[in-house]
Amino acid sequence: MALETRVLQADEWDVWYDHLELAFGGVPESPAERKLYRGLTETERSLGVWDGAACVASAGAFTFRLSVPGGALVPAAGVTMVGVSPTHRRRGILTSLMRRQLDDIRAGGEPLAVLTASDPAIYGRFGYGTATYALAVDIDTTRVRLSVPPGTDEVTVRLADPREVLADCERVYEELLADRPGMPARQPGWEHLPLLDAPAMRDGGSPLKCVVAEREGAGGGVVGYARYRVKPEWDLTGSDGKVEVTDLDALDPAAYAALWRYLFGIDLTWTVRAHRRPVDDPVLHLVSDVRRSRPRTRDSLHVRLVxxxxxxxxxxxxxxxxxxxxxxxxxxxxxxxxxxxxxxxxxxxxxxxxxxxxxxxxxxxxxxxxxxxxxxxxxxxxxxxxxxxxxxxxxxxxxxxxxxxxxxxxxxx
Incomplete structure (x- = not known):
C-alpha cells in the first residue's frame, strides 16, 4: 500500500501522538502533558504520513514570534513533533516532510523556522544552524558563596502558588523579551508549559514551587520569580538535598541576586542545579568559585532562514x-x-x-x-x-x- 501524507485531522490526534511517543522511545507521557500538547497542537500545521490506518511519520509547527537582535518579534515556525517509525526509516520520508514543511512556511510568509534537535546531526542538511547554547550549573553551596549587588536587601522574596502568580511571572517574562534574542513571545496557552508538574517529571523531587521577588513603592510589585523543586536525599552523614531550578527571571540585578540567594539558603540542601540558562548568565559573576559551579553547555535553538x-x-x-x-x-x-x-x-x-x-x-x-x-x-x-x-x-x-x-x-x- 502506498504511503499517504496529509494534514492532521482533529480526530486523528491520539493515533498521531501515539506514533510520536513510539518514535521517541515508547514511554507514555502523563495525561497532563498530553492534554497540554493536544491543546497547543495546530492541526492545520501538522503533517502525518500514513501506512493504511497506521501513522508512521509526523512533523508539526507552532506559530511563534521570536525575539531577534534589536527587539523585534519576527514570525517564526517552531518546528516540532518530528519523528519516523523505526519500521519506515531509510525511505526518504523525513526529507519529504522537511521539503513540504519549508514550502508551507515560505508560503505562509514566515521568514524563519526554528527547532530544538533530538539529534543535531540530522537538521544541518536541511539548512538549520545551531544559533543558541544553553548553560547548566551544579553549584556546591557548601563551598560557593554569593556576592550580591547593592539593593539586594531591599527586595522581598515570597513563596507563592505557581498558578496564582502566573500572570505576574508572565509580565516579567514579557518585559525581558526585547532585550534577549531567541526568546519566543508566549502565545495563549504556552504560559502553562512551565507549570507542567507530572510526578514522572520530578525525578524524586517535590511538586513545583515558586518564589517571587517583590519591591515596594512606585515601580514595585513582582520584579522576578523562580520556579524550582527540592529533591531530598540522605546518606550516612545526613542530608544531601538538591534544589532543581526550572525557571528564573528578574528585571534588575538586585531582584536577580535575591532569588539566587534564596535558592542557596534552602534548608537541608547543598547543591543548586539549573539547566537551560543563557550562556552569559550573571550567576557566573555572583559565585565565589566558578569551578565548583560546574558550568557546561549544549546546543539549544537551531535557526533556518526561510x-x-x-x-x-x-x-x-x-x-x-x-x-x-x-x-x-x-x-x-x-x-x-x-x-x-x-x-x-x-x-x-x-x-x-x-x-x-x-x-x-x-x-x-x-x-x-x-x-x-x-x-x-x-x-x-x-x-x-x-x-x-x-x-x-x-x-x-x-x-x-x-x-x-x-x-x-x-x-x-
Whole structure:
C-alpha cells in the first residue's frame, strides 16, 4: 500500500501522538502533558504520513514570534513533533516532510523556522544552524558563596502558588523579551508549559514551587520569580538535598541576586542545579568559585532562514555594514545566490540581490547560526565554514552580526 501524507485531522490526534511517543522511545507521557500538547497542537500545521490506518511519520509547527537582535518579534515556525517509525526509516520520508514543511512556511510568509534537535546531526542538511547554547550549573553551596549587588536587601522574596502568580511571572517574562534574542513571545496557552508538574517529571523531587521577588513603592510589585523543586536525599552523614531550578527571571540585578540567594539558603540542601540558562548568565559573576559551579553547555535553538532577505532585514546590526555574500542553499534554492547587505549606523538593514563580486561565501546554515548574534562569523570562518573573498570582510560582518547579550531559548517546544 502506498504511503499517504496529509494534514492532521482533529480526530486523528491520539493515533498521531501515539506514533510520536513510539518514535521517541515508547514511554507514555502523563495525561497532563498530553492534554497540554493536544491543546497547543495546530492541526492545520501538522503533517502525518500514513501506512493504511497506521501513522508512521509526523512533523508539526507552532506559530511563534521570536525575539531577534534589536527587539523585534519576527514570525517564526517552531518546528516540532518530528519523528519516523523505526519500521519506515531509510525511505526518504523525513526529507519529504522537511521539503513540504519549508514550502508551507515560505508560503505562509514566515521568514524563519526554528527547532530544538533530538539529534543535531540530522537538521544541518536541511539548512538549520545551531544559533543558541544553553548553560547548566551544579553549584556546591557548601563551598560557593554569593556576592550580591547593592539593593539586594531591599527586595522581598515570597513563596507563592505557581498558578496564582502566573500572570505576574508572565509580565516579567514579557518585559525581558526585547532585550534577549531567541526568546519566543508566549502565545495563549504556552504560559502553562512551565507549570507542567507530572510526578514522572520530578525525578524524586517535590511538586513545583515558586518564589517571587517583590519591591515596594512606585515601580514595585513582582520584579522576578523562580520556579524550582527540592529533591531530598540522605546518606550516612545526613542530608544531601538538591534544589532543581526550572525557571528564573528578574528585571534588575538586585531582584536577580535575591532569588539566587534564596535558592542557596534552602534548608537541608547543598547543591543548586539549573539547566537551560543563557550562556552569559550573571550567576557566573555572583559565585565565589566558578569551578565548583560546574558550568557546561549544549546546543539549544537551531535557526533556518526561510526567506533570507526578509529575515536579514527584520533584525538590527551592531555596526554599519556593506557586504556582498554568496549564499549556498540547495534545499531552499530561492535563497541561493549573491546578496548585498547594507546596514546603517542605526542598525537597520537592506538586503537585495546583486551581481557585484562576492566578498564572503557561506551556506544558509552558517547564516542561521549567526542570525541571533551569539555565534560569530569569525569563529565560523576559523572552522572553514565561511570563506573570506575580500580581506577584512569577515571581521566587518562579524562585528555587525554579533549581539550584546547571548541569545537564549528559555524552554523547549
Amino acid at each position: 526567506d533570507l532577505p526578509a529575515a536579514l532585514e527584520a533584525r538590527t546590526y551592531g555596526a554599519a555594514l556593506d557586504v556582498v555574500m554568496e549564499v549556498e542553499d540547495a534545499f531552499c534554492p530561492w535563497n541561493e545566490g549573491r546578496w548585498r547587505v547594507v546596514a546603517d549606523a542605526k542598525g537597520s538593514a537592506v538586503c537585495k540581490r546583486t551581481e557585484e563580486p562576492a566578498e564572503l561565501a557561506l551556506s544558509v546554515r552558517e547564516l542561521g547560526s549567526a542570525y541571533l548574534g551569539g555565534i560569530t562569523l569569525t569563529s565560523l570562518a576559523a572552522a572553514g565554514r565561511v570563506v573570506e573573498l575580500r580581506r577584512g570582510a569577515v571581521r566587518e560582518a562579524s562585528r555587525a552580526f554579533a549581539g550584546d547579550v547571548a541569545p537564549w531559548l528559555p524552554h523547549g517546544f
